Amino acid sequence: MTESRLDVSGGGPAAKRPRLASPGPTARLDDPLAALHERAQLGCLCPLPAAQLTALTAQLSAADSRRQVLALSTLQLLQEAALQQLRLGSMCRQLQRAVCAQRQADGPLLEALLALLASGTALLSCGAGRCLTLAALLLPPGRAQRLLEALVAAVLESERQLEVCHALNALQRLIEQHDPPESAAGGARPLPAGCAAISVGPDPETLSEIKCAITALLENRWVPVTQRFCRLLTRPAHETEVLAFLRLWTTIISVKNNLSIVETKSFYGRLEGLMSSLGGDASPHVWRAVLDLYAEVLCYGSTIALQDCVAEEPAGLAHALLRQTRAGRLLEAVPYERGVRAFAGSSSGGAGGSGGDRPLMQKTVLLVLKALAVTVKETRCESSSEASARSAGGSGSEEQDMVIIERTLREVVRRLDGWVKARLPFHPETPMSEWAVVLLCDQDDYLVEAMVCLLDLCAGLAERARVQPDFERAIDAHRSFVQFLGTVRRDHDLLLDFLISNETCFLLYLLRYLKFVRKHWARFLRACGAKLQEVMGVLIGLRISLQQLVARDLFPYNVTPILKLLERCEQLYEHNPAAG
Template sequence: MRRRVLDVLSGTARTSLELSRSFEQVVGLEPDRDLLQLGQQLRQVGHCVYSFSEEGGDAAVPLTAKLDHQFECERVEFWPDDPCQLPRGFSQFGCVLVADTLTQLSAPADFLAAVHQYVVTDGCLVIASNYDWGSSHLPKSAWLAVGEDESTFYALQTLLEPHFECVAAHERLCRLLPLTLRTYTLSLPEAAEAQCRCGGANMTESSRCSAAPAEPAPCKRPRLSRQESPADDEPRRQLHARALLGCLCPLPAGRCLALTALLLPPERAQRLLEALVATVLESERPLEVCHALNALQWLIEQHEDEPDVGGGERSRPRPPPAGCVVVSVAPDAEALTEIKCSITALLENRWVPATQRFCRLLTRPAHETEVLAFLRLWATIISVKNNLSIVETKSLYGRLEGLLGSLGADASPHVWRAILDLYAEVLCYGSTIALQDCVAEEPACLAHALLRQARAGRLLELVPYERGARAFAGGGGGGDAAGDRSLLQKTVLLLLKALAVTVKETRCESSSEASSARSAGGSGSEEQDMAIIERTLRDVVRRLDAWIKARLPFHPETPMSEWAVLLLCDQDDYLVEAMVCLLDLCNGLAGRVRLQPDFERAVDPHRSFVQFLETVLRDHDLLLDFLVSNETCFLLYLLRYLKYVRKHWTQFTAVCSGKLEEVMTVLIRLRLSLERLVARDLFPYNVGPILRLLEKCEDLYEHHPPAG
């Protein structure tokens, strides 16, 4: 009988089925025939269909509940009895569980007075409840706590002390309850455990009381002080984390877990983070893994000045239901930094097995959701937006190259897109690397690996361009008639970043070596090294050019510097970053190695700029919008490009040729617009350097016209 458990008001059997993993027999009591039928169907068939309110009105949507294969369904049975009116001689159990159903009983006091009859000696009674009598359908006379100075816990002690010894109390749990598909309420029930002395209880705090009942205190508030046992707390916190992961719906569960970490004291938040990381590595349930990964990602993304407690929606939230307590969470910078550092430290210690696990799942469709969640978390940690430096996350850059080896032609387009986004965060050229004097080792190594794969043809041929189109058929997800255009855009931008990073790294290293050679009185082999690098870059550009033209209808003679602008013109941030990469690529090679004519045309920044002006219809107001906006790195691009034009004026006029007057008209109008805004003190930052460069280019145009 110690292996038997009684689930009081089992409802649709969610808790009863969970208990089947730990008990030999589970009996669920549920007098509501409709709920009982759903539980029976779930146990026997493995799934059931039910309707749920979408917006709180009459409209409802059909949902399907599916059973986890790890449940032991044959151990579960359901009885249609009222727990408050059980017959004399009813069976006894090793454990009786009242899981947040105390206020739903028809006669709570009668049940508690008789429950010892159903528990064996030294058995346990576990009660978890939020004591929300106001939301129950009971008359006030049936409540356990009626007076202003009374508490439900005191009433529980009074009713149970004749037969039960209190073992633990005041253990606060966390439960997210869906009211509609878009509205949830967070409940914080207290758990209590008691041991039966004469035939049986368990209430949750971990020091055992004496065998003789204590004398009641004069006041009617709970008398037990909280005493924790670390040994008992460890399995309990894992149980709480698993309960949250297993019972919540997919969309809000990650945020609920993250909010729980923010609400808890630091030491308990740390335990929750440990449980989440353990779930990522050890759980065999995909839904649990996704919830844990989403919670970790959400915590990493948070900023102290923009708390996102509403799920990311900036619209005004709906008023909460009656009786719901609203808690605003706005953690300070120190608390958020501590949580982020804890997450990265926990992941660093187990990063190798984590990456190995998900690399094995890359090409398995059944685990695609888990893989995507892991890749999003990885990209979030590396992202510069979250203020985690390469030094802090150095070990998390490991095994980036291993993803390429694990990918195959059968990998999902969604997985490919997530991996390309991850690599793009590592090679964050426009926002970070382009501004640095030297390139860090980790981005440089990834850039080299990408170029090796592209030069050998393995990377480009594996990109599922055609399969991506079928995946997005009928939608507006960026697919064209032949394939998934967004995959092409991400691949092209990534390789342009890899090219620019490699040239920048080589330039930094050669500058250092040249300085050392001069100080030693010798000469290095810089020209030979640059010739080898130029040949490698030329091969990659040639392969990329052929790969794109085999999939998109560009003219065979169109150089990469022009078709890249046409390909990326619908993504402003991609487009501007690509032009920065081409500019730095050409600028880094200029004067250091003789470029082949086809390669020089492919990376010519002047051709890109002219094509860019054609794309924006030579509208100087659009250039002004780019300068004002912080969504792209256009300020960096225009500043560097105007310097490049001033230095290579003859080349600029030759490329513009018959379009020189139109190009200069756009630049002159841009200067005039900027001057008017500056005169009225309406421009958001100091644009003086741009104005001076525009004036210099205008002076060159007036006094150094193109030949002929």
């Protein structure tokens, strides 16, 4: 030992640590699974003998969990590569044989994956759920039915939390699947040189058949499924399962997933029962998921606002929400104070506000605004239908109905206004039409949809002469627009960005609002007051920018209706004595 120390201190260079040789492709060929995993990353199995392709299913049942993880990873890579190449129309011949072999021997493979789904290891259960999702997309619809039945049975019957959670996630991923656009082919990984590829073609009906099969299986068991998870809403130990179930429910109802009303009608039936099971004991995470579900049903900006009449299911949910809000049960149960708080001691409640779950409050406020707008729209549709069905000298029942509805809406707005101001430092005289914009200004999609709701509320009650002044101020769309311009610092370029972006429904809002301004110009002048010149300056600047873009053919769609309305408002402004 002494000699060694003397050698080191004798001025000679220290001996270098020998470099460990990295295992290259040739060093791993003795392990069939490792070699298969390496080729799966390239999407080509041409150099591998056929015997190596049969080792995958056996490794899924291996005693070593590390081998099982490697087998799941390899299988997922193969499935993803096969699915991508199938959509592109060209697939590695050896990979196609492997996929066909899995189709023919899907029994042992599915049994192994379902066993891993039910395992107590989170990584194995999650990986098995992802492989089952891809397997359903690659199997023929007839054979995929057995897999889907097993997933639904796990949701309803299993007592293992991991199995239930990842089965729900697998079903959700299948519902969310969309056929990729043709432009997506440009980002696909090309097959390596020397790969023997063959032409293949996907079945365009496979995805829709899978979605229909899932909804049919769940529809037959929906009552016991919802009863099971409603009992778990307030149990913290089952929160992960409950959140996965609520995400699946939201996905089924979402208009983005191209499921027809007929296919999803049964899934609206238990919404009010979910509300009665939800109380103050439920966690903020569960509350947010439930509010997301309700918001998807009342998808006002993207769907309901564009429809002539409101469907029965959204209208029923809106009525139930308003009843709960008017009675105080909904707002007082929202766990705002128990929600997520900001880090580093900063407040999440707004400017100078007390700490609390601001996103939860935003979701709650937007949901109540949607319920108000849906109710007014439904009432107007019914009134129009009744008016067209009888002569002009009909009874005064419409007026009586509107008086009752207006009283309900006014009480709901009063409750919501008091609930927000008790938690955030808004001035007591600030109307809802203004503080709603301030509250939602950091979420563009929430903000624009809320302004659409306020606009339709205001437009729906604008012709009534008996609207109380405080209620009129609370739903005044002009006040909301002036406040909105303040939040964007009266920069017309930001309005231009809103118009170009497809992330919000701002085009719908601006088109309807400008029509409303043209029709109710005097009310617009009163609402703007001393800020009229600033407001019109923004609108004129927006009109000039739009005309310049249109002249150079740079605007992405036909914006002529907006331009005409902006020009009309500018003409009214120029001929208005108060404008000077």
